[in-house]
Amino acid sequence: MNENQEPQDGLSGLIERVTFHNEETGFAVLRVKAKGHRELVTVVGSLPSVNAGEWITAQGRWVRDREHGLQLKADFLKCTEPTSREGIEKYLGPGRRRLIKEAWAAQKVIRNIMVFLHSNGVSTSRAVRIYKTYGENAIETVRANPYTLARDIHGIGFKTADLIAEKVGIPKDSIIRACAGLAHLLSEASGRGHCALPREVLMEETVRLLEMDEEIVKEALARQKINGEMIEETIAGDDLIFLPALKLAEEGIARNLRKLATMPSHYPPIGLEKALEWCEAKTGKTLALSQRAAIERALQSHVLVITGGPGVGKTTLIQSLLLILRAKKVKCLLCAPTGRAAKRLSEATGLEAKTIHRLLEFQPAGGFARGADHPLDCDLLVVDETSMVDVPLMDKLLNAVPSKAHLILVGDVDQLPSVGPGMVLSNLIESGSVPVVRLTEIFRQAATSHIITNAHRINSGQLPEIPDAGTKVDSDFYFIEREDPDAIQAAIVKMARERIPAKLGINPIRDIQVLCPMNRGSLGSREMNTVLQNALNPLRPDEPSVEKFGWQFRLRDKAIQTRNNYDKEVFNGDIGQVTAINLPEKELTLTFDGRDVVYDFGELDEVSLAYAITIHKSQGSEFSVVIVPVATQHFLLLQRNLIYTGITRGKTMVILVGQKKALSLAVGNHHTAKRYSGLLERLR
Numbered sequence: 109m110n111e112n113q114e115p116q117d118g119l120s121g122l123i124e125r126v127t128f129h130n131e132e133t134g135f136a137v138l139r140v141k142a143k144g145h146r147e148l149v150t151v152v153g154s155l156p157s158v159n160a161g162e163w164i165t166a167q168g169r170w171v172r173d174r175e176h177g178l179q180l181k182a183d184f185l186k187c188t189e190p191t192s193r194e195g196i197e198k199y200l201g202p203g204r205r206r207l208i209k210e211a212w213a214a215q216k217v218i219r220n221i222m223v224f225l226h227s228n229g230v231s232t233s234r235a236v237r238i239y240k241t242y243g244e245n246a247i248e249t250v251r252a253n254p255y256t257l258a259r260d261i262h263g264i265g266f267k268t269a270d271l272i273a274e275k276v277g278i279p280k281d282s283i284i285r286a287c288a289g290l291a292h293l294l295s296e297a298s299g300r301g302h303c304a305l306p307r308e309v310l311m312e313e314t315v316r317l318l319e320m321d322e323e324i325v326k327e328a329l330a331r332q333k334i335n336g337e338m339i340e341e342t343i344a345g346d347d348l349i350f351l352p353a354l355k356l357a358e359e360g361i362a363r364n365l366r367k368l369a370t371m372p373s374h375y376p377p378i379g380l381e382k383a384l385e386w387c388e389a390k391t392g393k394t395l396a397l398s399q400r401a402a403i404e405r406a407l408q409s410h411v412l413v414i415t416g417g418p419g420v421g422k423t424t425l426i427q428s429l430l431l432i433l434r435a436k437k438v439k440c441l442l443c444a445p446t447g448r449a450a451k452r453l454s455e456a457t458g459l460e461a462k463t464i465h466r467l468l469e470f471q472p473a474g475g476f477a478r479g480a481d482h483p484l485d486c487d488l489l490v491v492d493e494t495s496m497v498d499v500p501l502m503d504k505l506l507n508a509v510p511s512k513a514h515l516i517l518v519g520d521v522d523q524l525p526s527v528g529p530g531m532v533l534s535n536l537i538e539s540g541s542v543p544v545v546r547l548t549e550i551f552r553q554a555a556t557s558h559i560i561t562n563a564h565r566i567n568s569g570q571l572p573e574i575p576d577a578g579t580k581v582d583s584d585f586y587f588i589e590r591e592d593p594d595a596i597q598a599a600i601v602k603m604a605r606e607r608i609p610a611k612l613g614i615n616p617i618r619d620i621q622v623l624c625p626m627n628r629g630s631l632g633s634r635e636m637n638t639v640l641q642n643a644l645n646p647l648r649p650d651e652p653s654v655e656k657f658g659w660q661f662r663l664r665d666k667a668i669q670t671r672n673n674y675d676k677e678v679f680n681g682d683i684g685q686v687t688a689i690n691l692p693e694k695e696l697t698l699t700f701d702g703r704d705v706v707y708d709f710g711e712l713d714e715v716s717l718a719y720a721i722t723i724h725k726s727q728g729s730e731f732s733v734v735i736v737p738v739a740t741q742h743f744l745l746l747q748r749n750l751i752y753t754g755i756t757r758g759k760t761m762v763i764l765v766g767q768k769k770a771l772s773l774a775v776g777n778h779h780t781a782k783r784y785s786g787l788l789e790r791l792r
Contacts, residue, residue, distance in 0.1 A: 118167040119180060123160050123187075124148055125692065130655075136185075140164060153182030156222035160692070162187045187219075202693070221246050227275075237261055237710070251276055255288035259295070262671060263657075263713050266292040266317075281320060286328030289318045291337065294351050298529040303358060303499055303785040304348035307340065343786040354529060355786070357503035361532065362790035364506035368411040369542045374487070374512055376436045380404055383432045390431060391424075399425045402545040403432070409543045411515040413494075413536055416547030418563055418756050419554025422518055423456045425547070426490060429516075430457055433488060441486040443467040443505075445496040446681050449728035451701070453492045461492070463679065464501060468508055470674050476504055483510040493728045494519035498528025499787065522567050523753045527680075527724055530785050539791035558585035559762050563755045566748060566775050572755075572764075584758075588765045593630045596737050596766050600636070601643045603763060604719075608733055612760065616644050617666050618685070621731035622720035623754045625742040631766075633720040636737070640719035641665065652689040654696060656712040661686055667698055668718035668725065676705050681725055683718050723754040734758035738766035738774065746774040 121142030127150075128137040134154040142149045151166050168182035218239050224247050241260050242249045249256060254276060258269040266288070278285060293313050297305050305313075307329075314325045329349070332338040339350045384403065388394055395403070402425050406412050416422055430440055442461035444450040453461035467484070469477035478484055489509055491497065494517040497505070509515055517533065525531040537544050554560045562572035562585050574587040588603070590596045600622060609616045622640065624633040637659075645664050647653060653662045661667065665686040669678045678684075678700060687704065688697035694709040707715065723736070736754045740746075751774045755762050764771065 117169060118165075119143070119145075119149065119151075120163070120165045121145075121149070123158065123162050123164055126158055126160055129155070129158055138164065140166075150176060150179040151182055151185070152179050153185040155185050155187060157219050158187060164188075224250070237263070253284065253288075254278070255284070255292075258288070258292060266296075280318075281324055283324065283328050283331065285318060286314070286320060286325050287332055287337070289314045289320070290325070290328055290332060291351075293317065294338065294349065297784070298351065298354065301525060301527075301529055301531070301781075301783045303354045303529045303783070303787070304341075304350040305784055307347040307349050310349050341786065343789050346784070348784060348786065350786075354499060357499045358530070358785065358787045358790055360503040361499065361506055361787060364503075364509070365411065365536070365542060365791065367511070368506075368509070368515055371410040371511070373408055373410055373514065375407055375433065375438060375514070378407055378432065378436060380407070383435075384428075386435075387428045387431050391428065393424055393428075395424070395428060396421065396549060396551070398547055398549050399428070402547065403429050405543060405545055406516060407432075409514070411542050412517070413533070413542055413544045414516060414518045414547070415521045415533070415537065415544065417520055417522060417560075417567060419550045419557065419560035420547040421549070421551055422547060426492075426516075426518060427457055430459065430490070439485065439487045440490065441467065441484060441488070442490045442492070444492040444728065445501070446493070446728040447679060447701070448682070448730070449493040449496070452730060464491070464497070464505055465672070465674070465679065468504060472674055476508070478508040479504070480507050482508075484508050484513070486510070486513050488514045488516065490516045490518065492518045495521060495523045495533045496526050496727050497532055498526040499530030499532060499785070500528065502530075502532045520756070522749060523756070524724060524727060524749050525780075525783065527727070529783075530787055531783050532787065535785070535788040535791060539788055541791045558583050559755060559758055562762075563752055566752050566755065569748070569775060569778065571772065571775055584761050585755075586761075586763045587768075587771070588763060589768060590765060591767055593739055593741060596631055596739055597636070597639060599765050600735055600737060601639060603735060603765070604640060605643050608761070608763075612733065614732060617664060617719070619732040620735065621718075621726070621733065621757070622735045622737070623723045623726050623757060624720050624737060625723060625745045625750055625754075627722060629741045631737040631739050631741060633722050636720035637717040641717055644719065652691050654689055654691070654709060654712070656709055659712070659715075659717055661689065661696060661712065661715075661717075663687070663689060666718040667715050668721055669700075669714060670716055670725075671714055673714060676707075678705055681727070681729065683721075683729070723750055723757075726757045727753065729757060730759050731757055732759055733761045733763070735763045735765060738764050738770045740767060740770045740773070742770070743773070746770060747777045747780060748775055749780060751775065 119142040121140040123138050124141050125139040127139055134156050136153060136155050136158050138151045139148045140151050153166065165186045166180055166182040167184040168180050170178060171181050172178050221238055238246050238261055254272040255269045257264045258266045273285065290310065293310060294305060311325055315322050333340060336352060339352055339355050341348055341350060384395060384400055399421050402414060406429055414422060434440060442453055442457065442459055443464050444453050444461060445464055447463055450461040450463050471477055519533050521533050521537055525534065536542060550560060550564060565572055572585065575583045588599050590599050604616050604620050608620055622636055624631060624636060626632050627634050645662055647662060651663050653660055663686055667684055667686060669680060669682040672679045682700050684698035684700035686696060687699045696707045696712065698705050698707065734754065734757050
């Protein structure tokens with residue numbers, strides 16, 4: 109850089125454009141219309157928050173940059189609200205609908221929150237979200253109990269809240285801190301699939317996390333129980349500590365299912381043989397004996413579970429059953445946990461299927477419009493991909509099923525359990541409290557697919573059959589052997605960028621999905637995303653991009669929603685593509701199945717790149733081509749149901765890349781981590 113100092117050391121003016129602003133560090137590049145300067149002036153400095161149209165006062169030194177010309181490098185920057193009409197128009201920006209007064213009031217509060225958080229050792233990128241959650245009481249709320257941040261604000265963890273608590277003077281050995289630690293660990297356990305934790309485990313983990321005397325933690329637990337914040341219950345010999353909502357949800361599921369299971373079938377009279385013949389003539393599909401028996405069972409039962417792996421005819425069975433019942437004017441509703449699963453169910457049956465949230469009419473303010481007081485209007489509810497439904501959602505769904513309505517739960521119990529707490533489908537089957545049909549026969553058409561036959565081999569503990577290297581067998585299932593993690597990564601990139609698109613004539617970004625056993629490591633989804641993004645969608649200098657929350661987003665990037673956002677109607681696991689980046693307005697557009705959804709840059713912590721996702725995140729989805737890295741670096745997660753779930757996501761082709769030893773470990777490991785829950789006992 110060639111720097112020539114100029115005599116001036118300050119200016120005031122109107123911010124015409126925010127060229128760049130990093131909310132994490134505050135670094136900003138601004139274009140300012142300043143008094144005494146004919147052209148716009150570039151000002152470089154640090155601000156927690158800045159908008160076009162604000163009035164700026166800057167002090168610093170002038171430097172001449174070889175590329176960018178004259179700039180004021182500011183040591184001091186101060187923004188004030190816009191007063192001129194021109195400033196107000198700039199501040200509101202094109203298409204902004206907020207009133208000036210509201211907009212500025214919000215900015216003022218956000219700025220105060222930012223200053224407060226900065227002074228207490230946290231970055232400012234969460235300030236807008238904190239303001240949206242707590243409004244103008246944000247600072248008072250945080251001062252009174254900083255631990256509410258960890259509970260209420262996505263992206264702020266317990267450690268950050270604990271740091272703020274220390275800064276605002278909450279003692280390390282306080283009861284409030286012990287209560288927060290207990291609540292945090294129970295909440296974290298629910299994120300790992302538990303509905304409760306044994307008392308001893310919770311106590312030990314809290315003492316270790318807080319480095320606190322056990323007596324204080326005991327006192328805190330007693331207080332939480334008195335306040336009704338936690339409930340202790342002995343189930344199957346374990347003294348379990350529940351968050352009240354999860355205990356109530358388990359009890360609700362058991363109560364509703366027992367009630368449904370004791371009721372007789374309410375369907376109109378149906379001559380089974382005649383109905384089956386008519387159905388086969390309509391669909392042109394001959395039903396197997398197992399499917400005919402399942403239809404008979406379904407017509408006799410008020411509630412039924414249908415389970416089985418890929419290719420065993422679950423879809424044909426549901427299609428046929430719905431055809432027969434709808435001919436008898438039975439009102440049927442269909443749903444699934446995710447948008448993709450609902451779409452597949454619609455395509456398979458020709459009937460509308462909704463996500464469970466849409467079916468129950470989720471309210472933006474929270475909760476569902478449908479429930480016991482306002483039940484669903486149907487004679488039969490069919491739920492697909494039930495293995496994905498967790499305890500809280502199943503409770504809400506069953507609450508909304510009218511007592512006269514029949515219920516059919518369809519799912520593959522051998523897949524991974526739900527991401528959320530509980531193992532609802534497997535508990536239901538194991539409890540024996542409701543009738544179950546288990547389909548095992550692989551149909552002739554499906555038996556030609558190596559994806560399906562190998563999925564069943566893996567599920568029964570056998571290694572998949574793999575075509576020998578060098579043979580010209582045209583298969584839909586391959587294993588590419590590589591030992592070294594770098595070689596595995598390189599092989600995946602080559603497959604995704606060159607070989608598969610050339611062989612199948614497909615779009616590598618849209619149609620190929622890498623599924624990783626875990627997030628971390630050189631073959632985890634985080635690292636693989638960066639590598640695949642650079643291989644499949646390199647940065648183009650003439651196109652905008654935005655760097656937020658550890659990701660760089662580019663046009664055409666594939667991205668995944670990582671939490672439910674009911675305002676935008678996008679849900680955890682939905683995959684879209686970046687179709688627009690508007691730098692002046694700080695907005696990014698993702699298109700999900702033809703629907704555009706706009707994100708403010710500050711909301712991009714809800715989104716990750718999706719060239720690679722975890723197998724857990726892929727549940728309920730189907731992809732044209734699936735590539736799975738299999739390596740011993742994923743040792744902790746190498747389980748049979750994980751590999752089985754990954755393989756069954758692929759439609760056209762599945763490729764495993766990695767070590768045979770790691771594949772053997774996974775197939776041989778049928779042990780699944782225990783989930784603490786009381787549902788099985790309650791169902792029994």
